[in-house]
Amino acid sequence: MSLGSNIHQKRKSLSLSQEYVADQLGVSRQAVSKWETNLSEPSTDNLIKLATLFDCDVKQLISPEDYIKEQNNLNNQFQETRKDIRMQMGSIFGRIFMLVGSLGFIGAYTDGNDLGTLPEWYSQLWWGALFAAGLIFTLIGSKDYFNRKSGSKNIILLDLLLVLSIFLYSMWPFERGINTLITLVIGTGVLIIINIKFFIPTWRNKN
Numbered sequence: 001m002s003l004g005s006n007i008h009q010k011r012k013s014l015s016l017s018q019e020y021v022a023d024q025l026g027v028s029r030q031a032v033s034k035w036e037t038n039l040s041e042p043s044t045d046n047l048i049k050l051a052t053l054f055d056c057d058v059k060q061l062i063s064p065e066d067y068i069k070e071q072n073n074l075n076n077q078f079q080e081t082r083k084d085i086r087m088q089m090g091s092i093f094g095r096i097f098m099l100v101g102s103l104g105f106i107g108a109y110t111d112g113n114d115l116g117t118l119p120e121w122y123s124q125l126w127w128g129a130l131f132a133a134g135l136i137f138t139l140i141g142s143k144d145y146f147n148r149k150s151g152s153k154n155i156i157l158l159d160l161l162l163v164l165s166i167f168l169y170s171m172w173p174f175e176r177g178i179n180t181l182i183t184l185v186i187g188t189g190v191l192i193i194i195n196i197k198f199f200i201p202t203w204r205n206k207n
Contacts, residue, residue, distance in 0.1 A: 097134025
């Protein structure tokens, strides 16, 4: 579609007369008519004024098809970015929930019920549910991660290290508080490495 046709359609869609447009731009009505019939083209300055008057981008007047494609591409990129953020946060918090849930479950299992009149299994169920939620988040994020061509399989080794740190909790030759601290430090370190080395580069890479 020609520039003149685009100007004409935009003006009509806003119910503006040629006289009004001409008055706003400081040109004659005949000039506007020539633009719309492709007998002449508006100067760059007048084109910018037209876009301002029509409340649109200059590209919408010059090439609306390309403008629509560009906006669709930007929207798709925005949606992909939102998905990437959700997947990244889901994977990170999933592992955090797994780590905290497992430590909480171990504590609840060894200490028994310390919540007053609540049943003994209540706290175990709570920490177990937190661990299960973390596992679900991790699996969803991992599925998306491995579906991408650049998803490195080396991340499995770090996940195994995270799981190993949990199982080694009761084997550290220290008091319980130190064992918890060691497990949390290892788990936090693994999460940081996973995020920086794997998740961020992978989900920033558009395949």
